[in-house]
Amino acid sequence: MKSFAKTLKLLLVFLITFPYLGFAQSDEELKNIIASVNKQRIVTTISTLCSSGSRVVGYPGNKAAARYIEKEFRSIGLQNVHSEEFQLVAPIDKGAEIFLPSEGKKLALYCLWPNFVRTPTVPPEGISGNLIYVKQGRWSDFNGKQVENSIVLMDFESGTNFLNARLLGAKAVIFLPTKNILRAEAERKFLRLPVNIPRFWISSQDGELLLTLLQKRKSVPVNLKAKMDWEKVVTRNIFGFIEGNDPKYKDQIIIVEAYYDAMSVVPALATGADQASGIAALLEIARTFSKRVHPRRSIMFMAASGHFMALAGVDDFVQKHARKKRIFRQRIKTPINFHLFLGLDLSSHNSQLGTFYTGAFYNPTLSLNISDEYYRFRYFVPFGKRMATYAKSFSQLANENVDDVFINSISPTKGRSWRNYFSGTLFAFDAEIVTHCGNPGLALITLNDVRTAWGYTY
Template sequence: MPKFAMRWMAFGWILVGAAPAWTEVDFAELARTAPVERVQQTMDTFAGLGSRVAGYRGADQAAQIVQERFRAIGLDDVTVHEYDVSIPVDKGGFLQVVGSDEKVPIHGLWPNLVKTSTLPEGGMTKRLIDAGAGEYADMDSKQVEGSVALMDFNSGDAWLNAAYLGAQAIIFIEPDSTVYLEGEKKFLTMPLDLPRFWVNRQVGQHLRRQLATEGEQTLHLQYRMDWERRPAWNILGTIPGYDPLLKEDVIVLEAYYDAMSVVPALAPGAEQASGITALLELARYFRENPPARTVVFLATSAHHLGLRGVDDFIQRYLRKEEPFIEHMLVRRVVDAALARNMIAQDGIHYAIGEEEFAGKEALVRGVAEGRTEFADRVDYAALAEGMLRQSGGAIHLALE
């Protein structure tokens, strides 16, 4: 791969802001370049793989498809990098109304921080109540403590009310439709010991009818979800630039091919497949219309797991570039200066003399730009303290 004179572009910016505001878009030509039928077929392919949460089978299959498409398009130097991710793996489970022989599949929700919905050996057997949309009024006169609460998924964060009242587990009913915010409200950043499950709409409505017509029901539940280390992959392909002066510049176009859902086993990610679909279309376009600069097409995974795929790419490539190394050198000097009280600090505000910086990043930039009294003082003090050494006009970290 050519040395990065790094031009890192957010994929959405490419699609929205790359062209000047006065450029007219020829939509007929655009439709011919990326036919709707092909775009739809690609998105359907990715969305039809099952759960594409990184580490799940659908994400593994998606990685293989991206490799095949990159090679079919004719990208050069198609490369695959593997890394590990920690994910909650749905091992399966069921619910059963006591007295019935029917066992209905259930899926666990994303762990409460790190606490999964795994049940004790042998499962749990508890009373079932209809908690409606999770509002206190929906549970009025019901014995919530020690029960399993059957609840609408579209309940925002009102599901926590059942937890406050002592529910032992929650079963969410699949809605007709939902919005992104409803899913966001089901992620919890504390290790609450409250198993949460998902059942399809038909099962959920049937349980509600039973409660309404037959009275109290008792449920038996068994379920397991384990944290595991699983492999994930970045896939890269290149189109070399044709201009002899510009081809050493490298533009990276990135999109992720995995998906995310608050129910890890159910993450087909139809909308989330749009990015990787667009990346493939751009690869086709630039293969047929070679660019002046070299373009790297980067398909990443684990986007929703702390940008793990992007981080792996940066660790492998960008951190080896001189601008990045220099920035990290400056950061280490600033940290050492702060530790020695060489910089005045008040919360997130820093100052030396009349120069003030709001936030540590502004502080680091001030040193990196090297145009301030602050930068000079820190450099001199660091040299005097032996944190830096000077050799041949260049400054290096001591002991390096």
Template structure:
């Protein structure tokens, strides 16, 4: 935020702030304080909760704690059709492989030493591929001026290619932009797609780093992969993919009287394909096993008091999951406690829920309804909030705003010595009304520095896309993301309760509370006057 504008705003707040304050809002803000914050966070971020990783005991313990807090406040569990009205089961499954094998010629290869197979690149029914010969197709390119498949019919055949590279490229490929890599003909994804589209029986991808995998990397590969069950994400892959190292690749290429070094040199010097059929038998198998993972979003609902407005909902979120236990067996601290990330945000949601629930009990409940929701799986890829946005308990068209709290307990290494700030992200991305409401709530009640350094779509950190608010914003729901920035303990065991600035945690949570109060009691919902790209709507 521009400093001159900020100081002007603060001066106006000092002159006129009292006139705009709602005394009931102030009265019922009492539970949003540093002591209550410590009570919650010292439990959620304790070693007993083992880092709250999604799908683990620690994550389930956190969900149970939050649920009991919502119940004690008198919030309603709004989830219908499940075992527990406070828990929205999130569809997550883990994919693992069994029966993995690779045989080249008469030699049986060793998994994770000579080769590996990823569950994510395995067809849903697994595979059992046998072939008496292999097509070596170099870099697997099918460009107009460099087609390594010219004269070859790959249907029903096993093909060997290099994982990456394009010897005809005139300049190094530019780094991938955004969240996804490039889709050029030189990418492995494009190479695999070509072979799948042309009905190859399987592909052996040469990656010269296979033999140098660390123990941690081997363990990671062996664990398989978990992901959200998306309706449009059925396993459409039909091509078995095996990644092989240099030993296996050279054994295959020996059948053509060459090796990796020689064939790469030949292609680079001639700029001509070196495709050849190699008469060596190969067989590879794998079976895909899918297991459900238990994980839940925790929901507490406070119904609005105004018959005309209670169908409109303000959603307040924070993710209660973190990254779990340390994998290094030699580590002295075994727990990634996640006190700031996002125990602090979860604590903020709990304090707001208690404050609004008390207001309602004393006859001053919000006019609109409020959903307090702590979500799972944020660290895995925003899973919990994505699941809610695709399976909403309350219609998205009636959701007027999402206020998302993710890390509000510490300072930022880029702002040393002064924690009296909070980054706000997204507040004016879709709605100028929401931006004004949030900033006015700050001026009227809190007077914290609102830093908008990351409040744009082009920031290289991409914070706008990296927390749970984004799964609301992508559906056209205006959002504000409250964030204290990144510090040296981010995703490290050092993210401990002892390092939390509890007065600032409470102050930042108060800003969210007063913003929610204004939204829940205002005469009109924030108008969405901008498109997804930030341009103004014309109608």
């Protein structure tokens, strides 16, 4: 949280001193604003967002988060607070269980994300078989076991070895949670092929019960039932405004955005604590601007949903309000002409902040398209240089080393490019859609953080 608070303070300095937004503030005023960042309030915000269940689109926590954010926007004092609904298709876990006839017990299971489009749904009568435990699912772990027509219990930390179970004829795989699951392990459970192997997650407590039974008995027959459906679901983006106080510029809008949904390979269990960093920062920034800063231009604060569903929230906003090509512009009923879009994509395990003009959504291989990237690079270079200047001012005010708090990722030095700051993991930024539709968009990102807790149940 200490690193995250430092990042938030730097963001406030960026936005307050940004010529587009605030009037010049004295060093004393900036120090007071920096000091006003309330760590406990940030913790409370994140705890509240995590307290209502999964924030994956279509699940109760996503709707609860939207209600909470809209309520906070109003209590902060933002103007014209409203939301816009849009529709997505999401895999909804309708419930799963494993029945132990010998014990007369039913234990809860949770469906994993579908194998491409194949959900873990089984026939209404369920599937039956003997339960076997295969540790990490390596080929040698199956030695001496009757795998065909079995229900396999496997450690979650097993890569893609669940495919071994399917190749040997298993009917389903249940994953046992192990300690300190990393993002890379969770991501290996997202499969891009419709493999017919239902997969589930079980709690540590219930998993221990199954292991105990397997130690006591040679045969543990079970029946497994599950239903997960692809459904059309409704989610929404939430907006709030602060009107600029300069008559000449107040009709020019700057958008500051963060997403509030979450993602987990177990969609019904997406606490998304670290994934809530960006929206927690957005609320704190909105609170500061509403109470202490009087911007020249108007600010639209946007809490977007559907980030983890192909950036759907920002895409919906752009299609409704901000397409530039004539064929699309003619269909827009309520155009919004904004001067800059700033998307926050933050995490809490490093204090370094960087600014990006592109990401991996439209360019997943990070290849260099000179004709396209060169012109965007040239356009955004001044933004990066200006932000580096603000970061230097912040480091002096906060008595920090500037390299510890900000990296100009648009035009970095020492032979590096923006690609070098992904820490082995590809990131898709909401600002990418904005830029590709002809509007200036920048992403403000926590750098050098692999975000190890993302994609799992944390």
